[in-house]
Amino acid sequence: MPTEQQALIEFARQLHGHVGPYLIIGLKMGAAAKKALNISDSESTHLRAEVSVPLFPPFSCLLDGIQVSTTCTIGNQRLQFNNAKTIQATFVMEESGKVVKISLTKPFSKILDEQKKQDKLTEAYSWELADLPENQIFSIALE
Numbered sequence: 046m047p048t049e050q051q052a053l054i055e056f057a058r059q060l061h062g063h064v065g066p067y068l069i070i071g072l073k074m075g076a077a078a079k080k081a082l083n084i085s086d087s088e089s090t091h092l093r094a095e096v097s098v099p100l101f102p103p104f105s106c107l108l109d110g111i112q113v114s115t116t117c118t119i120g121n122q123r124l125q126f127n128n129a130k131t132i133q134a135t136f137v138m139e140e141s142g143k144v145v146k147i148s149l150t151k152p153f154s155k156i157l158d159e160q161k162k163q164d165k166l167t168e169a170y171s172w173e174l175a176d177l178p179e180n181q182i183f184s185i186a187l188e
């Protein structure tokens with residue numbers, strides 16, 4: 046039996062076509078946002094995401110991870126994104142107005158850059174990321 050996380054990653058693969066580190070980071074980012082805002086899956090229909098990210102792969106793969114984990118999609122207009130050098134996402138709960146901002150920690154960004162330089166942004170590395178604790182990947186700020 047696959048775990049819930051494995052099943053979600055396989056679902057993301059179906060949508061996105063492959064499993065890469067930034068897809069996983071997007072999945073985890075959405076999950077971290079829902080946890081920080083304390084919202085259930087059914088309440089996520091009131092969530093909006095605004096994502097800054099370099100708009101080319103592998104970085105933009107992040108957007109599909111966020112779409113899968115939050116239901117904030119291009120189609121339902123609850124996902125906005127813009128081209129930026131640094132990855133940052135703001136998640137807003139429509140009704141309460143609660144906001145959480147999530148970015149990558151400096152040490153983790155460094156590790157990712159290094160992996161990219163060495164051409165090691167592999168699927169195997171992606172699955173390793175899936176098991177990393179949130180606090181090693183993200184800076185999470187509730188507003």
Ligand SMILES: [Zn+2]
Nearest residue numbers: 065068102106
């Ligand atoms: Zn991708």
